[in-house]
Amino acid sequence: MSAAVPQTDPASHAELVTLSIDGVEVRVPKGTLLVEAAKTIHTDIPVYCYHEKLGPAGLCRICLVEIDGMPKLQIACNTVVADGMKVHTRNPRVDDGRRAILEFFLLNHPLDCPICDKGGECDLQDYAMAWGSGSSRMIDPKTSKPKAVDLGPTIVLDEERCIVCQRCVRFDQIITREESLRTEDRAVQTIIATATGKPYVSDFTGNVTELCPVGALTSKTYRFRSRPWDNHRTTTSCTQCSVGCRMHVDERGNTVLRTMSVPEDDALSDSWLCDRGRYNVGFVNDERRLTMPLLKQDGAWVQIDWADALDLWAEKIKAALAAGGPERIGAIGGGRLLNEEALLAAHLHRALGVENLDHRIGTQTLVHHGSFANHVDLENANTIITLGRPPSQLAPVLDLRIRKAVSRNGARLISAGDYAADSFVPETHVTTPAGLKDAIGANPGRVAMIWDGVFFEGGPELTAAMHDLPAATRVDRYVLPETPNGRGAEALGMIPRGAGLGTGAMFAAARDGKLDVLSILGANPVLRYPDRALAEDGLRATPFVVVTDLFLTETAEFANLVLPVCSAFEKSGTTTDLAGDVLPVVGSVRPPDGVLADGDLLVELAERLGVTLPMPDELEAKVRELVKTPPADGAVPAYVRATAAAPGGALRVIADAAIFTGGGTLAFDTAIRELHARPHARINPATARALALADGDPVNVAGDNGTTLYDLVVRVDERVAEGAVALLDGVVRAPLNALGRAPAVRLEKVPVTA
Ligand code: SF4
Ligand code: SF4
Numbered sequence: 001m002s003a004a005v006p007q008t009d010p011a012s013h014a015e016l017v018t019l020s021i022d023g024v025e026v027r028v029p030k031g032t033l034l035v036e037a038a039k040t041i042h043t044d045i046p047v048y049c050y051h052e053k054l055g056p057a058g059l060c061r062i063c064l065v066e067i068d069g070m071p072k073l074q075i076a077c078n079t080v081v082a083d084g085m086k087v088h089t090r091n092p093r094v095d096d097g098r099r100a101i102l103e104f105f106l107l108n109h110p111l112d113c114p115i116c117d118k119g120g121e122c123d124l125q126d127y128a129m130a131w132g133s134g135s136s137r138m139i140d141p142k143t144s145k146p147k148a149v150d151l152g153p154t155i156v157l158d159e160e161r162c163i164v165c166q167r168c169v170r171f172d173q174i175i176t177r178e179e180s181l182r183t184e185d186r187a188v189q190t191i192i193a194t195a196t197g198k199p200y201v202s203d204f205t206g207n208v209t210e211l212c213p214v215g216a217l218t219s220k221t222y223r224f225r226s227r228p229w230d231n232h233r234t235t236t237s238c239t240q241c242s243v244g245c246r247m248h249v250d251e252r253g254n255t256v257l258r259t260m261s262v263p264e265d266d267a268l269s270d271s272w273l274c275d276r277g278r279y280n281v282g283f284v285n286d287e288r289r290l291t292m293p294l295l296k297q298d299g300a301w302v303q304i305d306w307a308d309a310l311d312l313w314a315e316k317i318k319a320a321l322a323a324g325g326p327e328r329i330g331a332i333g334g335g336r337l338l339n340e341e342a343l344l345a346a347h348l349h350r351a352l353g354v355e356n357l358d359h360r361i362g363t364q365t366l367v368h369h370g371s372f373a374n375h376v377d378l379e380n381a382n383t384i385i386t387l388g389r390p391p392s393q394l395a396p397v398l399d400l401r402i403r404k405a406v407s408r409n410g411a412r413l414i415s416a417g418d419y420a421a422d423s424f425v426p427e428t429h430v431t432t433p434a435g436l437k438d439a440i441g442a443n444p445g446r447v448a449m450i451w452d453g454v455f456f457e458g459g460p461e462l463t464a465a466m467h468d469l470p471a472a473t474r475v476d477r478y479v480l481p482e483t484p485n486g487r488g489a490e491a492l493g494m495i496p497r498g499a500g501l502g503t504g505a506m507f508a509a510a511r512d513g514k515l516d517v518l519s520i521l522g523a524n525p526v527l528r529y530p531d532r533a534l535a536e537d538g539l540r541a542t543p544f545v546v547v548t549d550l551f552l553t554e555t556a557e558f559a560n561l562v563l564p565v566c567s568a569f570e571k572s573g574t575t576t577d578l579a580g581d582v583l584p585v586v587g588s589v590r591p592p593d594g595v596l597a598d599g600d601l602l603v604e605l606a607e608r609l610g611v612t613l614p615m616p617d618e619l620e621a622k623v624r625e626l627v628k629t630p631p632a633d634g635a636v637p638a639y640v641r642a643t644a645a646a647p648g649g650a651l652r653v654i655a656d657a658a659i660f661t662g663g664g665t666l667a668f669d670t671a672i673r674e675l676h677a678r679p680h681a682r683i684n685p686a687t688a689r690a691l692a693l694a695d696g697d698p699v700n701v702a703g704d705n706g707t708t709l710y711d712l713v714v715r716v717d718e719r720v721a722e723g724a725v726a727l728l729d730g731v732v733r734a735p736l737n738a739l740g741r742a743p744a745v746r747l748e749k750v751p752v753t754a
């Protein structure tokens with residue numbers, strides 16, 4: 001090899017070093033680990049404990065390599081490259097070393113491959129085939145340990161199969177910072193357990209099943225369902241929230257079996273998935289899926305065929321136009337549709353003169369505030385300010401970026417207002433303008449502000465400190481949409497313009513007899529609109545309500561016509577993430593017979609109404625153009641979250657969010673029922689003392705509108721303001737919106753009977 005001349009990597013400006021790996025010259029930035037340097041020439045050095053997102057641990061020794069001049073074999077995962085280094089990843093000495101290491105791993109490993117879920121994608125199986133001796137020299141019986149240990153709601157642990165690489169433990173320490181897993185006992189008896197002895201509960205548990213190099217950790221939803229070679233894999237974007245993580249979908253026999261992370265997806269998911277994206281797939285094949293249009297006649301559902309259903313919808317729209325004009329028509333939804341479908345919905349209605357369009361069904365204001373800062377930008381912030389409901393529950397994988405920015409890059413995390421960020425890293429929670437100003441300090445560096453997009457009283461005063469930032473401060477703004485494609489739907493026109501009405505105003509107009517046709521496209525406002533009574537009154541009073549959905553949701557129950565539509569696993573197009581990126585959605589399974597995509601039925605409807613829609617090739621360009629256009633003026637409804645003190649001993653309500661809430665895909669996924677959020681009432685310790693309530697007590701929540709929510713669990717939490725109670729929004733059996741907008745409530749302890 002010629003003498004190495006130090007050079008600089010043009011991309012990273014890092015100094016380059018030159019070494020040889022198996023006789024091939026390699027130039028990599030200084031500081032690179034040998035295991036990574038080898039990848040640049042497509043040489044895979046076997047690893048168990050090492051993972052590129054977790055770093056080296058030096059626990060397993062399977063990555064042995066020979067380096068000229070070093071007397072012993074070295075571990076490639078924790079050896080940094082050096083100029084002139086000569087490395088051998090395959091030679092008889094290295095192979096012998098690996099064979100010896102493998103023999104130790106297999107001493108007590110059960111002969112499980114034929115019944116192990118990891119079979120076919122197991123690193124122990126693969127390396128044993130490559131370097132194993134084929135027979136055992138052990139004469140003592142293997143050490144046996146418990147199998148099928150229930151580690152928590154999602155994961156089963158086979159203790160015998162564990163090779164104690166500790167990837168799972170380190171994921172929980174380094175990535176989520178939750179530290180709920182640990183090793184217990186010693187030597188051959190070492191096992192993985194939870195630190196508290198309680199079930200392993202986290203919103204990211206599924207990642208450890210992928211990190212586990214063997215079949216020790218398996219997912220309850222996938223165990224014993226398929227072999228990897230029988231699966232057909234598609235790569236798509238998760239549409240369960242606005243992060244849009246890249247993910248693989250494994251399907252067999254037209255059934256979605258599992259979703260897997262995409263290791264190369266550094267830009268969005270950083271190669272992780274949250275458990276909602278990973279496990280919420282069972283709804284696709286749920287037998288309650290709608291498969292025929294349903295028409296309500298005399299209070300009962302009657303199946304009709306598609307042509308009649310679409311004719312009826314078109315007739316009702318024509319009649320409304322003829323009788324009263326476009327202002328007597330409205331459409332709600334789009335945030336759960338593909339970009340192309342939201343664009344078609346907006347285009348079709350606007351072509352008819354309809355301006356009553358809104359994708360928002362909750363409390364959200366505009367999503368697009370002119371920022372295109374992306375997920376990686378967030379990781380590079382020095383000061384992160386969260387405002388509103390915690391990102392951990394609205395955009396879970398984005399929250400892992402916050403944890404990374406704080407724990408690895410030293411960013412400061414400040415949460416302002418009613419909510420703590422709850423990111424498992426140190427944070428400063430402030431509730432006053434002075435507190436925020438102090439927390440930001442004089443040198444905030446690069447700032448990222450993450451907001452749930454809900455206006456609240458006192459918000460402008462609280463955030464005034466943002467206006468005092470040094471002039472050169474870079475501020476990246478992130479608004480978390482209330483629906484996965486909220487940003488796309490808004491950009492593509494599902495937003496009221498001019499005299500158009502927003503969702504709340506549409507319901508009010510409908511209640512007052514001013515709407516004839518209301519089309520609700522993949523949305524469930526009866527569960528999510530802040531004033532459920534108004535939503536229900538509006539729907540009841542509208543002569544013709546069409547709902548497109550997979551299931552008979554709370555909203556569909558109020559419809560005259562329900563149209564069964566595809567899930568995101570059954571159609572292709574694009575979605576827009578919270579950063580304004582247009583992401584591909586690729587269908588992986590066929591929809592059930594009789595089910596159409598929202599986009600298909602909008603095309604059929606347009607034909608019946610004589611509206612010309614953009615052609616498919618025009619659609620894509622239009623979507624990209626509109627999503628990248630700065631926001632137009634929209635009618636911003638005065639959604640205000642009440643913060644005034646509730647009267648006479650009552651508590652004001654703070655709306656809590658949880659990723660495992662909702663009335664659609666989640667409520668109809670029985671395989672993950674254990675993950676459904678249990679409704680809680682979070683109160684301050686002082687409030688708890690005053691009401692003689694303790695953590696875990698069951699309570700009923702009595703609203704000032706006469707509605708009571710039953711059997712919630714008290715959570716005592718000092719981060720909740722005194723005189724307030726935080727209640728989960730979007731829980732089917734205890735819907736917060738049934739209490740009305742800005743309710744004052746009383747907590748009533750449920751007597752425990754013997
Ligand atoms: S359970 Fe799997 S990931 Fe965890 S230490 Fe054991 S082998 Fe490693
Ligand atoms: S963070 Fe959002 S997009 Fe990513 S896996 Fe979870 S639900 Fe899906």
Ligand code: FES
Pocket residue numbers: 046047048049050057058059060061062063075076077078
């Ligand atoms: S991968 Fe190198 S020691 Fe485990």
